Amino acid sequence: MIQNNELNNSFNYSVLVIDDEKRIREVTSKMLTQEGFEVAVAEDGNTGMKMIKEKHYDIILLDLMIPGISGLDVLPYIKENHPDSIVIVITGYATLEHSIKTMKSGAFDFIPKPFSPQDLRIVISKAIQFIQTLQDIANEKSRMGVLVNQLSGGVMATDFNKTIVLANPAFLKMIDYFGKDVTGCNVSEVIKHKEMKSMIDRALSMPPEVLSDLTEEINISENIVSVRCIPFRDRLKRNIGTITVIYDITTLKKMDQLKSDFVSMVAHEIRSPLNSIGMQLQVILDGLAGPATEKQQEILTRASEKIRSLSNLSTELLELASIESGLITQEKEKFDINHLLNEQVAFFQEAALAKNISLELDEPSKLPPIFANKSNIDEVLSNLISNSINYTPEGGDIKIFAVATKSYFHISVSDNGFGISNEDIERIFDRFYRVKNEKTRYITGTGLGLPIVKSIVEAHNGKIKVESELSKGSTFYVYLPYIET
Numbered sequence: 001m002i003q004n005n006e007l008n009n010s011f012n013y014s015v016l017v018i019d020d021e022k023r024i025r026e027v028t029s030k031m032l033t034q035e036g037f038e039v040a041v042a043e044d045g046n047t048g049m050k051m052i053k054e055k056h057y058d059i060i061l062l063d064l065m066i067p068g069i070s071g072l073d074v075l076p077y078i079k080e081n082h083p084d085s086i087v088i089v090i091t092g093y094a095t096l097e098h099s100i101k102t103m104k105s106g107a108f109d110f111i112p113k114p115f116s117p118q119d120l121r122i123v124i125s126k127a128i129q130f131i132q133t134l135q136d137i138a139n140e141k142s143r144m145g146v147l148v149n150q151l152s153g154g155v156m157a158t159d160f161n162k163t164i165v166l167a168n169p170a171f172l173k174m175i176d177y178f179g180k181d182v183t184g185c186n187v188s189e190v191i192k193h194k195e196m197k198s199m200i201d202r203a204l205s206m207p208p209e210v211l212s213d214l215t216e217e218i219n220i221s222e223n224i225v226s227v228r229c230i231p232f233r234d235r236l237k238r239n240i241g242t243i244t245v246i247y248d249i250t251t252l253k254k255m256d257q258l259k260s261d262f263v264s265m266v267a268h269e270i271r272s273p274l275n276s277i278g279m280q281l282q283v284i285l286d287g288l289a290g291p292a293t294e295k296q297q298e299i300l301t302r303a304s305e306k307i308r309s310l311s312n313l314s315t316e317l318l319e320l321a322s323i324e325s326g327l328i329t330q331e332k333e334k335f336d337i338n339h340l341l342n343e344q345v346a347f348f349q350e351a352a353l354a355k356n357i358s359l360e361l362d363e364p365s366k367l368p369p370i371f372a373n374k375s376n377i378d379e380v381l382s383n384l385i386s387n388s389i390n391y392t393p394e395g396g397d398i399k400i401f402a403v404a405t406k407s408y409f410h411i412s413v414s415d416n417g418f419g420i421s422n423e424d425i426e427r428i429f430d431r432f433y434r435v436k437n438e439k440t441r442y443i444t445g446t447g448l449g450l451p452i453v454k455s456i457v458e459a460h461n462g463k464i465k466v467e468s469e470l471s472k473g474s475t476f477y478v479y480l481p482y483i484e485t
Contacts (some may be wrong), residue, residue, distance in 0.1 A: 013128065014038040014056075018048035018074065019063040019090055022112075028061060031117055032124070043145040045069030049077055056082050059127050061111075064102065066227070072102065079106040085125045090115075154225075154246040157232070160239060162187040162200060174225055174246050174354040190383075193218055199229040200242050209406045212481050215461055223250045278307040336411065337370040341402055344381045346391060355394045359385070362401045370409060372480060376456045382450045383414040384476050391474070392417030408462075409480040416473035425468060429454045 015037045017028050025041040031407040034040045040057070042048035045068050052060070060078060064071035071089065078085055087108035091100045103110065107131065111123050116295045154171030158164055165181045167190070172182065175191060182190045193198055197213045206212070225246045232241040281304045283289055285297065292300065345361045352359035369376070381400075387397045392415045421426060431451045457464045461481050468474035 013210070014040070015056040015061065016040050016042065016057040017061045018042045018045065018046065018049060018066065018071070019061065020044060020066045024090070028120065030084050031120065045071065045074045048074055057085055058131060059086045059088065059124065061088050061090055065092065075102055075105055075107060086131060088123055088127060090153060139194060155397055156244045157241060158187055158200065159241045160204065164190060165241065171246060174220065174223070174248055176221055192214050193220065196227055196244070199227060199242065203229045203231045203242045204239050206231050206239065212407060217249070217462040223248055224253045225249065263339045272308055274310050278304060281307065332371055332373050334369045334371050335374050337402065339368050340374070340378060340381065341400065344378070344385055345400065351389050353396065356387065357389060357392055357394070358397045360399050362399055367404050367409070368482070369403060372460055372481065380453050380456050380478060383453045386411055387449065388415040388417065391415070404482055408482055411478040412475055414473065414475040419476055420466070420468040425466060472485065
C-alpha cells in the first residue's frame, strides 16, 4: 500500500490509464482504486484524447505503442491542453529510446513493461510528490502575490535582462504609470526616470563580493519617493535580477523641511547677536574699554564662556539642519581614509597628553579609498575621539581601529573611561541629551555631538552603535558601506 505520509489526500487525485492491453488497464485500475485514486481507462489514443478534452486528469499513464494515434502523438496534445497533468509513459523494453524522447517532450517519467505493483507505486509516489510541490509553489506564489499587492510601498522585481517579473499597484502608482500590464515588459518601457533605471543597471553589474542596497531620493511629478534597489542572486551569488522598493516620503520631507527651516531661522537669529555680545565682552576683558576689577573680570569671563557655548549650540543646530536636509549626500568625493585617521590622531595628541592619556591608531593594513563627504567623516571621527578624551580620566587609554571588509568600512573608537549606564545608552543619540553623574557633571557640551554623528553616518547609509560598561569604558562602532567607484 502507498503510505499516507507519502501521498497526502491521494483520493483527491485522478488518474487516466491509456493502454491497449486489457490486463494492464484492469490491474492498474484495481490497484490505484484501492489506494484511493479516482481511476479512468482508455483502450486507445483517440478515446484517451476525447476523455482528456472533457476532463482534467492529475496523472496520465500513457502507453507509447497503442493502436490508432500513438502515445507519441497523444503526449503533445496533453501538454497543450493540460500542461499541469503529469504524464508517465508505459513502454516495452524495446522502446526505451522512444521513452527518453517522450520525456524530453514533457513526460514526467516512464515505467517499462512488465512492471510490478511496487514499481507502479514508486513512480506514482514520485508523481504525487511532484504535484504537491507544484501546488505548494503555486500556493506560496499566490500568497506572496496577495501580500505584495496589498503593500503600501511599491515593489518591482526584474530578471537579468531587465524584464519586469512583478510590479505591485503601489509601485505603478508612484511612478505615475497607468498603462497596460507591465509583466514581461522591459524596464525602459515602463520607467522613465533615469535615476531609477541607473540604479537597476548598477545593481545588476554589482560584483559578487559586494552586496549593498542602492538608495536615492527621486522627484516624480510633485512627489518625492525614496528608492532602494538591490541585486537578487542565486546560490552561486550570480546576479539574476533586481528588487526595487519605493516609498512616498513627500509628507515626511515637507515636515522635515519645516522643522529644519525653523531651526535654521532660530539659530541664525541668535548666532549673530551672540557673536556681537561675545566680541563686546572680549573688548572689556582685554581692557580696551578701561580697567576692570578682578571680580568684574571673573564675572565677565563666565559670561563670555556661556555666550561661547550658546554660539556653539546655534552652529551645531545649523549643521544638524544641513545634514538632515540631505545636502551632504550630494557632496561626496573619493579620498584616503588612512590619511584622515592619522590627521585626527595627530590633532588630538596634545589634548590626550594633557590628561596623560594614550591615544593610538591600530591600522592593520592599508585601507582602500572611501567615497563619502570628507568634511563630515572628519567630523564623525573628531566627535568620537574628543568624547573619548573628555570622558576618560587621566592615565587612560584610547584605541582607534579601522578595517575594510567586502561590504563595509569598520571604524571603532574604544576607551577605558567612565562608561555609560544601560539607561543612558538608550538615549545618548537623542538631541541635547548628556550623561550626567558625579564623574561627568563638570564636562561641558551641547548634547548635539552624537546626534550629529548619527545623522552623518545614516546619511551615508551606514550605522553606528555603542557598547559600554560603567567604570570600564566604551566602544563606538561606525559602519560605512564600501562602494567601488
